[in-house]
Amino acid sequence: MTGYAGISPVFHGGDLGLASRTFPQACLPWVDLSTGINPVSYPIPRLAPAVWARLPDADALDALEKTAASAYRAAAGTQVVTGPGSQALIQRIPWLLPPGRVAVVGPTYGGHAPAWTAAGHSVTVVSSLAQCRDAAVVVVTNPNNPDGRSLSAATLAEAEARLGPQGLLVIDEAFADVMPDISFADRLAEHPHALILRSFGKFFGLAGVRLGFALTADAALAARLRDQLGAWPVSGAAIAIGQAALADADWQAAMRLELAAACGRLDDWLARAGLAVIGGTPLFRFVADDAAERWYRRLGKRGIIVRCFPEEPRHLRFGLPGPEPEWERLAAALDSCA
Amino acid sequence: MTGYAGISPVFHGGDLGLASRTFPQACLPWVDLSTGINPVSYPIPRLAPAVWARLPDADALDALEKTAASAYRAAAGTQVVTGPGSQALIQRIPWLLPPGRVAVVGPTYGGHAPAWTAAGHSVTVVSSLAQCRDAAVVVVTNPNNPDGRSLSAATLAEAEARLGPQGLLVIDEAFADVMPDISFADRLAEHPHALILRSFGKFFGLAGVRLGFALTADAALAARLRDQLGAWPVSGAAIAIGQAALADADWQAAMRLELAAACGRLDDWLARAGLAVIGGTPLFRFVADDAAERWYRRLGKRGIIVRCFPEEPRHLRFGLPGPEPEWERLAAALDSCA
Numbered sequence: 001m002t003g004y005a006g007i008s009p010v011f012h013g014g015d016l017g018l019a020s021r022t023f024p025q026a027c028l029p030w031v032d033l034s035t036g037i038n039p040v041s042y043p044i045p046r047l048a049p050a051v052w053a054r055l056p057d058a059d060a061l062d063a064l065e066k067t068a069a070s071a072y073r074a075a076a077g078t079q080v081v082t083g084p085g086s087q088a089l090i091q092r093i094p095w096l097l098p099p100g101r102v103a104v105v106g107p108t109y110g111g112h113a114p115a116w117t118a119a120g121h122s123v124t125v126v127s128s129l130a131q132c133r134d135a136a137v138v139v140v141t142n143p144n145n146p147d148g149r150s151l152s153a154a155t156l157a158e159a160e161a162r163l164g165p166q167g168l169l170v171i172d173e174a175f176a177d178v179m180p181d182i183s184f185a186d187r188l189a190e191h192p193h194a195l196i197l198r199s200f201g202k203f204f205g206l207a208g209v210r211l212g213f214a215l216t217a218d219a220a221l222a223a224r225l226r227d228q229l230g231a232w233p234v235s236g237a238a239i240a241i242g243q244a245a246l247a248d249a250d251w252q253a254a255m256r257l258e259l260a261a262a263c264g265r266l267d268d269w270l271a272r273a274g275l276a277v278i279g280g281t282p283l284f285r286f287v288a289d290d291a292a293e294r295w296y297r298r299l300g301k302r303g304i305i306v307r308c309f310p311e312e313p314r315h316l317r318f319g320l321p322g323p324e325p326e327w328e329r330l331a332a333a334l335d336s337c338a
Numbered sequence: 339m340t341g342y343a344g345i346s347p348v349f350h351g352g353d354l355g356l357a358s359r360t361f362p363q364a365c366l367p368w369v370d371l372s373t374g375i376n377p378v379s380y381p382i383p384r385l386a387p388a389v390w391a392r393l394p395d396a397d398a399l400d401a402l403e404k405t406a407a408s409a410y411r412a413a414a415g416t417q418v419v420t421g422p423g424s425q426a427l428i429q430r431i432p433w434l435l436p437p438g439r440v441a442v443v444g445p446t447y448g449g450h451a452p453a454w455t456a457a458g459h460s461v462t463v464v465s466s467l468a469q470c471r472d473a474a475v476v477v478v479t480n481p482n483n484p485d486g487r488s489l490s491a492a493t494l495a496e497a498e499a500r501l502g503p504q505g506l507l508v509i510d511e512a513f514a515d516v517m518p519d520i521s522f523a524d525r526l527a528e529h530p531h532a533l534i535l536r537s538f539g540k541f542f543g544l545a546g547v548r549l550g551f552a553l554t555a556d557a558a559l560a561a562r563l564r565d566q567l568g569a570w571p572v573s574g575a576a577i578a579i580g581q582a583a584l585a586d587a588d589w590q591a592a593m594r595l596e597l598a599a600a601c602g603r604l605d606d607w608l609a610r611a612g613l614a615v616i617g618g619t620p621l622f623r624f625v626a627d628d629a630a631e632r633w634y635r636r637l638g639k640r641g642i643i644v645r646c647f648p649e650e651p652r653h654l655r656f657g658l659p660g661p662e663p664e665w666e667r668l669a670a671a672l673d674s675c676a
Contacts, residue, residue: 012569014393032392041391052579053379054370055352055545084422084548087568095433111568118565207393208574210422227456230425230449231350235573236546241390 004293004310012110013319014207019305027303031326032319034307036145036175036284038259039322041205042245051236061234064243068213071246072198073180075189078215079222082242084234086174086199086212087111092228093195093214094119096221097168103135107312109145109172129159136164141172143179146307146317147286148279156184160191168221169194177203177252178259178282188217195221200238202283203255204245211238259283262320265327270318273334280317287316295337302333342631342648350448351657352545357643365641369664370657372645374483374513374622376597377660379543380583389574399572402581406551409584410536411518413527416553417560420580422572424512424537424550425449430566431533431552432457434559435506441473445650447483447510467497474502479510481517484645484655485624486617494522498529506559507532515541515590516597516620526555533559538576540621541593542583549576597621600658603665608656611672618655625654633675640671 013034019026065080074080083089090111094102099120104112106125116123121137129151132138138159143150160169173196176183185196195216201207211234216222226233234242245251259282266285267277275295279286284307289295292315296308307317321327351372357364403418412418421427428449432440437458442450444463454461459475467489470476476497481488498507511534514521523534533554539545549572554560564571572580583589597620604623605615613633617624622645627633630653634646645655659665 012393015396017395017397035393037391037393039391041387044387044390049379049382050546052382052544052546053375053377055350055373055375055539056548057355058353059355084573085568085570087570091566091568201393206390208388208390210394210570210573228429230423230429232423232425232548235422235548235576237575238573 004296004308004313013307013317016305019300023300023303023305026301029303031304031321031329033321033330034305034317035207035319036281036317037202037207037319038205038255038283039320039326040255040258042241042248042251044241045244047237047240051240054236056232056234056236056239060239060243064239064246065213067243067246068198069215071249071252072183072185072213072215074185074215075187075217078185078188078217079219081214081222081225081229082233083212083214083229084210084238085201086172086197088210089197089212089214089225090172091115091118092225093170094121095228096224097121097137097166100136100166101134102137102139103132104139105129105132105141105144107146107309108141109174112139112141112172129155132159133162136166137168137170138163139170139172141174142184143175143182143281145175146280146284146309146315148281150179150182153184153187156194157187157191160194163193167193170197171195172197174199174202175281175283178256185215188215192217200242200245203252206241206245209238209241210234211242256282259320266318266320269331269334273338283320285318287318288314289316290314292316298337299333302329302336304330304333342634342646342651351645351655354643357638361638361641361643364639367641369642369659369667371659371668372643372655373545373657374619374655375540375545375657376543376593376621377658377664378593378596380579380586380589382579383582385575385578389578392574394570394572394574394577396569398577398581402577402584403551405581405584406536407553409587409590410521410523410534410551410553412523412553413525413555416523416526416555417557419552419560419563419567420571421550421552421567422576423539423548424510424535426548427535427550427552427563428510429453429456430563431508432459433566434562435459435475435504438474438504439472440475440477441470442477443467443470443479443482445484445647446479447512450477450479450510467493470497471500474504475506475508476501477508477510479512480522481513481520481619483513484618484622484647484653486619488517488520491522491525494532495525495529498532501531505531508535509533510535512537512540513619513621516594523553526553530555538580538583541590544579544583547576547579548572549580594620597658604656604658607669607672611676621658623656625656626652627654628652630654636675637671640667640674642668642671
């Protein structure tokens with residue numbers, strides 16, 4: 001079989017049910033490299049019974065937002081709004097603005113364009129910020145997923161300055177934890193038409209917690225987003241775990257080094273297999289190869305699932321293996337397929 | 339001081355930060371009777387590390403929805419849609435319908451009317467279903483919060499039958515777990531313009547988990563609600579805990595008996611203090627008294643926080659105390675204030 005015939009559309013990584021239906025004969029357990037989620041999770045702190053029993057506490061949520069502002073090095077005066085994952089924030093924000101022209105710089109994370117379309121906006125996917133001049137809303141992912149392309153703060157500031165009075169620049173920084181210097185968070189105070197999205201689950205390896213943040217200096221916009229999300233936007237456990245992890249600067253610093261090393265190791269192995277890494281971040285590598293579809297199927301049969309892009313069949317995205325046996329299975333599969 | 343001067347507007351129970359600011363000298367710890375949440379929580383099962391680390395699993399979510407359909411005795415063909423708490427569902431549903439006339443049968447839970455207003459609908463609070471004839475959407479809470487008033491299935495079926503082709507009858511069954519025979523869930527197949535909301539946190543005493551369900555036989559409406567909520571509507575922990583609790587029919591049956599006994603005990607004590615219980619459910623009692631505001635303040639100073647209604651100053655709502663020392667503190671406070 002050639003091409004991705006027989007493979008259901010892939011909207012997100014991490015769906016092992018779909019993987020099992022695609023590769024029913026695969027060696028299990030799965031080595032899931034289909035996401036950009038850190039395979040090394042922040043250790044779950046002891047959770048008090050009240051975290052489960054009681055309604056999430058307003059003061060604890062407030063404290064979490066202060067900790068997030070500090071961890072993300074947000075400018076003073078930045079509003080931080082907590083949501084149940086950055087995908088949930090991506091789906092709420094389009095309803096805060098009157099329907100208008102939206103430019104999404106892509107290809108990028110697949111959740112952006114449909115969220116704006118669902119709220120009645122007219123969406124165009126463009127290939128660069130330079131093509132966004134007519135749009136009321138511009139959406140960029142920085143660093144970009146899946147190719148890792150990054151934009152400088154100066155470029156983003158220019159894009160924000162070009163927006164009209166009702167304009168909004170959405171900067172999805174879902175993967176910026178591993179490249180903290182890329183973040184626009186310290187500039188938000190001077191750029192009130194910018195809004196940053198941060199994902200908790202990817203860097204901290206806790207995607208099941210459902211926690212994310214929106215940051216903006218536009219207090220009215222932040223208040224409307226808060227209203228959309230309601231009184232208890234996230235679980236008590238998400239507040240407690242987020243508070244512990246975002247306050248733990250030592251773990252974060254050590255993890256950045258660990259991920260850089262893991263990513264170097266993965267690059268070496270991919271190169272040895274003849275696969276060209278053309279981009280990425282320390283949490284995932286973006287590969288171009290004429291035989292990408294064949295690689296996808298060969299790895300899948302060996303129980304190693306990577307992210308494919310049926311609409312861009314020369315590309316694959318590799319997340320990082322976790323425990324050493326996963327690395328060994330990847331090494332063996334790369335050797336035997338090369 | 340008379341009346342509720344000096345008390346911030348109370349939108350929901352369970353806000354101990356607000357209680358502490360209102361009664362800074364209160365005996366601590368708080369005995370929080372301000373919610374209708376079961377003080378006896380379902381025991382949290384052991385959670386696998388993957389529950390936190392991985393994106394919530396689509397197949398596990400599907401299984402949870404099947405378990406919920408069975409626990410709620412839903413008619414065959416009913417769609418079950420999972421959301422992060424029934425409040426989150428209450429806030430999403432209004433965006434699924436074109437702006438129109440909405441009648442909320444009240445007084446009731448304070449989350450309904452603002453959610454419809456925020457989505458551009460024209461909302462009237464009416465005192466009975468009979469006054470809803472011109473509305474495209476009718477919202478009832480059954481049993482009602484805070485007064486416990488209940489509506490028969492026949493009455494609800496009539497109300498649904500009167501709706502226009504674009505109409506919707508929203509039945510908030512947040513407290514129906516304690517009165518399962520009241521539920522309309524087994525009739526949904528014949529009433530496609532009805533949608534039921536169920537709350538997980540109240541009966542199972544796990545409000546921090548953030549889990550709730552919408553049930554309807556209207557598959558298109560359910561699909562649009564699912565789209566609004568996105569691919570990962572609740573945390574991995576919520577799926578695992580909800581699955582265990584909703585499948586545990588023995589715990590549920592025993593808890594219904596336990597709550598009935600606790601509620602009888604509370605009624606006796608309130609009666610001895612001269613407080614008239616005029617309604618409620620086994621999870622909360624609704625009290626009318628000319629000195630309600632004085633009771634609220636006296637109990638508050640003793641560290642016992644109940645739900646007051648500044649707009650209906652003769653009424654109070656008492657939730658159930660939890661461990662025996664809480665019952666003893668309530669008894670002492672009722673004795674000394676009577």
